[in-house]
Amino acid sequence: MEIDKILEALKDILVERLRFEPSRLPELSLATMLPKNIEGSLGLDSLDFIELSIGIEERFGFVIDESQDLEAHFQSLGTLVEYVSSRMADR
Amino acid sequence: MLAWRVAVRMTSSSDGAGRRWYSHPYNRPDFYRLAAGLSWVPRRLRLALARQIGRLTPSLMPTERAAIENAMTRFTGATGSQLDALTVRVFTDFAMCFSDLVSTNRQPAALRTSYVGNVEGVERLAKLSSGLISLTAHVGNWELAGRLLAGRSARPTHVVVAPDEARDLRRWVRRDGEGVRFVTRSRPTVSLELLAALRRGEVVGVQGDRALGTKGDVEIPFFGRPARFPLGPFLLSSRVGVPLLPAFCLLDAQYRYVVKIAEPFTAARGEEEGAARTWVAALETIVREYPTQWFNFFDIWEPFDG
Numbered sequence: 001m002e003i004d005k006i007l008e009a010l011k012d013i014l015v016e017r018l019r020f021e022p023s024r025l026p027e028l029s030l031a032t033m034l035p036k037n038i039e040g041s042l043g044l045d046s047l048d049f050i051e052l053s054i055g056i057e058e059r060f061g062f063v064i065d066e067s068q069d070l071e072a073h074f075q076s077l078g079t080l081v082e083y084v085s086s087r088m089a090d091r
Numbered sequence: 092m093l094a095w096r097v098a099v100r101m102t103s104s105s106d107g108a109g110r111r112w113y114s115h116p117y118n119r120p121d122f123y124r125l126a127a128g129l130s131w132v133p134r135r136l137r138l139a140l141a142r143q144i145g146r147l148t149p150s151l152m153p154t155e156r157a158a159i160e161n162a163m164t165r166f167t168g169a170t171g172s173q174l175d176a177l178t179v180r181v182f183t184d185f186a187m188c189f190s191d192l193v194s195t196n197r198q199p200a201a202l203r204t205s206y207v208g209n210v211e212g213v214e215r216l217a218k219l220s221s222g223l224i225s226l227t228a229h230v231g232n233w234e235l236a237g238r239l240l241a242g243r244s245a246r247p248t249h250v251v252v253a254p255d256e257a258r259d260l261r262r263w264v265r266r267d268g269e270g271v272r273f274v275t276r277s278r279p280t281v282s283l284e285l286l287a288a289l290r291r292g293e294v295v296g297v298q299g300d301r302a303l304g305t306k307g308d309v310e311i312p313f314f315g316r317p318a319r320f321p322l323g324p325f326l327l328s329s330r331v332g333v334p335l336l337p338a339f340c341l342l343d344a345q346y347r348y349v350v351k352i353a354e355p356f357t358a359a360r361g362e363e364e365g366a367a368r369t370w371v372a373a374l375e376t377i378v379r380e381y382p383t384q385w386f387n388f389f390d391i392w393e394p395f396d397g
Binding site (some may be wrong): 044 | 307
C-alpha cells in the first residue's frame with residue numbers, strides 16, 4: 001500500500017474516531033508528532049492511543065503486533081505510516 | 092451514549108501535562124524506610140505501634156483531617172464525637188495497612204498470605220480465563236490485594252501507577268516480581284502495552300477512584316454528590332472485550348485481611364460510562380461497610396486546585 005494512501009487513511013481515523021478538526025488536516029504531515037507533552041504534537045493521550053490502534057486494526061485489517069515495543073511506531077504520523085506499511089507488506 | 096471524547100488538537104508542550112491533584116509532605120522514602128525497619132517486630136506489637144502513630148497523625152495533618160471528616164460525614168452521617176472517632180480511626184487503620192504493606196513487600200508471599208483470613212468470591216476469579224482488568228481503589232490494603240490476586244490468578248499482572256509514586260517509592264512498595272510488574276502512566280502509549288497484555292490473557296490492575304484531571308474522566312454521583320472517576324479502565328474493557336473485576340482487601344476487627352472479589356462485568360462499546368457507574372456502585376458498597384478504610388486523604392469531590 002502506498003505511503004500517501006496510508007497517511008490519508010490515518011487522517012480519516014483521526015477525524016472519525018478522534019474527532020480531529022477536518023479543516024486542520026492540511027497542517028498534518030509525516031513529521032507530525034502524536035503523543036501529548038511534545039511541542040506541536042497532536043496531543044494524544046492514553047485513551048486516544050487505544051482509539052487510534054483499534055481504528056488502524058479495523059481500517060487495515062491486521063492485529064497490532066503485541067510482541068513488539070510499539071511506542072516507537074506511534075511517535076509520529078511518519079513512524080506510524082512506516083509501521084502500517086511494513087505490516088501490510090508482511091501479509 | 093458516552094460523550095467523553097473532545098477534539099484532538101495541536102498542542103503546546105505544556106498541554107495535557109495532567110493536573111497535580113494531591114500531595115502531602117509525608118509520602119517520602121524516609122518514612123517508608125522507617126516502617127520497613129520495623130518489619131522484624133512481631134506483627135501484633137507492630138500494629139499496636141502503628142495505631143499509636145496513627146492517633147497522633149491527624150493533628151499533624153489538619154488539611155487531611157478536614158478532608159477525612161468531610162468524607163466520613165458524607166459516608167456515615169456521623170457528627171460530634173462519633174465523627175472525631177471515625178476520623179482518627181481512618182488514620183489508625185491506614186497506619187496498620189501501611190505497616191503491613193511495607194513490612195511484607197520484600198518478604199516471601201507466604202507471609203502476606205498468612206495475614207489473610209478470608210477470600211470472598213475467589214470462584215469468580217477462577218472462572219475467568221481471558222485477560223481481565225482488576226479494579227480496586229484506595230480502600231483498605233489495595234497494594235496487598237494486587238499481589239494476592241496476582242498469586243491467585245497465576246498470570247502476569249501489570250499494575251498501573253502514577254509516575255511520581257513509582258519514581259520515589261519503588262524500592263519500598265513498587266517492587267516488580269512474583270508475577271507483578273508496575274507500569275507508570277507517564278507515557279501515553281502505555282495504553283498500547285496494556286491492550287496487548289489483555290489480549291495475551293494477562294491481568295491489568297488499576298485504581299478506579301482517582302480522576303486524572305483530563306478529558307478521560309467522567310462525573311458520577313458518589314454518595315450523592317458528583318465526583319470524577321477515570322474512564323480508561325472501562326474503555327480498555329470495551330475495546331478488548333475483557334471483564335472488569337472489582338477487588339478489595341480490607342482489615343477486619345481481628346486485624347486479619349478479608350479479600351472481597353465482586354461480580355465481574357464487561358463494558359460494552361458506547362456504554363463505558365454505564366460501566367463506570369457500576370464500578371462506583373460497587374465502591375460505594377465497600378466504603379459503606381468499611382468507611383474508616385477510605386484512604387483518600389483529600390476531597391474526592393473537589394480534587395483539583397482551582
